[in-house]
Amino acid sequence: MKGTLSSVVIKQEWDIVGARQAGRQVSQDLGFGSVDQARIATAISELARNIYLYTEEGEITFEEVRDIPKVGLKIIAQDQGPGIKDLSAVMRDGYSTSGGLGAGLPGVKRLMDHFDLESDENGTKVTAIKWAR
Amino acid sequence: MNVKEVVLENSDQLIDRWISQLENDSLQDYTSTISGDMVEQMNKEFAEVVMQSLKEENNQLEALDQFAEKVVNLGWPFGYIAEGLQAFRTESTKFVLDQLETDKKDEFVEVMERVNNWIDPLKIRLMNQYSTNWNNILSMQKLALEELSAPLIPVMDEITVMPLVGTIDTDRAKLIMENLLNGVVKNRTDVVLIDITGVPVVDTMVAHHIIQAAEAVRLLGATCILVGIRPEIAQTIVNLGIDLSQFPTKSSLKKGFETALQMTEQQIVSKDSRSEDIEEILDSVGKE
Numbered sequence: 467m468k469g470t471l472s473s474v475v476i477k478q479e480w481d482i483v484g485a486r487q488a489g490r491q492v493s494q495d496l497g498f499g500s501v502d503q504a505r506i507a508t509a510i511s512e513l514a515r516n517i518y519l520y521t522e523e524g525e526i527t528f529e530e531v532r533d534i535p536k537v538g539l540k541i542i543a544q545d546q547g548p549g550i551k552d553l554s555a556v557m558r559d560g561y562s563t564s565g566g567l568g569a570g571l572p573g574v575k576r577l578m579d580h581f582d583l584e585s586d587e588n589g590t591k592v593t594a595i596k597w598a599r
Numbered sequence: 600m601n602v603k604e605v606v607l608e609n610s611d612q613l614i615d616r617w618i619s620q621l622e623n624d625s626l627q628d629y630t631s632t633i634s635g636d637m638v639e640q641m642n643k644e645f646a647e648v649v650m651q652s653l654k655e656e657n658n659q660l661e662a663l664d665q666f667a668e669k670v671v672n673l674g675w676p677f678g679y680i681a682e683g684l685q686a687f688r689t690e691s692t693k694f695v696l697d698q699l700e701t702d703k704k705d706e707f708v709e710v711m712e713r714v715n716n717w718i719d720p721l722k723i724r725l726m727n728q729y730s731t732n733w734n735n736i737l738s739m740q741k742l743a744l745e746e747l748s749a750p751l752i753p754v755m756d757e758i759t760v761m762p763l764v765g766t767i768d769t770d771r772a773k774l775i776m777e778n779l780l781n782g783v784v785k786n787r788t789d790v791v792l793i794d795i796t797g798v799p800v801v802d803t804m805v806a807h808h809i810i811q812a813a814e815a816v817r818l819l820g821a822t823c824i825l826v827g828i829r830p831e832i833a834q835t836i837v838n839l840g841i842d843l844s845q846f847p848t849k850s851s852l853k854k855g856f857e858t859a860l861q862m863t864e865q866q867i868v869s870k871d872s873r874s875e876d877i878e879e880i881l882d883s884v885g886k887e
Contacts, residue, residue, distance in 0.1 A: 479768050479769060504834070505831075508800050508838075515804055566804065569803045569839045573838060573840055
């Protein structure tokens with residue numbers, strides 16, 4: 467069973483907070499513990515901030531995934547921005563083009579159970595799944 | 600032909616028509632969650648306000664402003680005003696044409712034009728008032744948020760606490776840095792405790808700002824201690840791979856404060872030392 471739970475458009479800085487709250491709500495509904503909720507909220511924060519910093523507009527969608535008997539939350543962050551030039555560099559700790567810590571995407575990968583990054587000149591799509599225990 | 604007079608003379612009839620139009624029209628989409636009495640009352644007020652402002656032209660526009668404010672305060676959408684006026688325009692044009700009993704194209708166009716000429720200024724006025732009210736509310740909230748943004752509390756000689764509550768965005772991060780550095784200089788602080796108990800999520804950006812603030816504080820010759828790190832936040836920080844080893848961190852403000860006392864070579868001594876003495880005596884008596 468699969469289903470879209472909610473989606474949030476990211477355009478302004480405050481939309482990051484909206485996305486985080488929506489994510490917290492759905493992760494609570496799916497029965498995640500408080501530590502996993504914090505991990506999910508942090509991952510959403512990173513993905514939403516990337517959209518806000520590097521593109522005009524993007525969207526974060528939450529989906530429920532089931533792999534019986536497991537239940538999971540799938541986060542899809544998609545934008546039509548310029549894309550990421552060097553995919554292996556952004557997954558390296560400490561790499562940043564905006565003067566940040568450069569821990570965002572590799573951090574999300576460690577926070578979540580499954581991580582997938584696709585990017586070309588038409589935009590970027592990050593898919594991440596966290597399984598509830 | 601005076602279109603306005605026709606409307607004003609028959610205002611009761613027109614209002615009735617208008618209100619029935621409002622009730623069974625598209626406004627239901629907006630007002631479905633609000634009680635029927637409330638909608639009815641507002642519709643009546645809307646009708647009165649519009650009629651009155653037609654009657655007295657320029658002088659009565661305050662009633663209009665008040666009405667717009669009321670709609671904003673009730674949290675009703677702008678569509679209520681826009682569609683309401685649209686319905687009024689349609690009804691009054693129809694009404695006047697019925698009264699004239701004409702089917703001449705020229706007269707029809709003239710009636711339309713005259714009706715538009717009164718209603719458009721009303722519409723613009725209501726629109727402006729509505730958006731101004733919204734902007735006021737927004738800027739007030741922004742100000743209120745800024746006020747509780749980044750207070751700096753000197754608790755003892757050389758020790759200052761900065762409690763952070765809520766989401767940290769770019770603007771707040773700047774404010775935090777400014778307040779922190781000014782406060783450190785002004786209060787001659789040696790140790791600053793930054794308490795993040797009330798920060799819901801510490802992501803790389805928040806961490807980056809905290810690291811920068813701590814580094815800037817260090818340049819001023821003071822030390823930063825990060826306190827109020829909840830277990831789940833500690834885990835996410837480790838997962839993100841953020842290095843916070845440049846400055847001391849503690850789980851609670853209490854522990855951080857104890858460390859700060861040690862660092863500034865201060866001590867808090869209980870004034871009521873006599874009760875301890877008595878306990879000691881009692882203890883020794885008990886032993887014998």
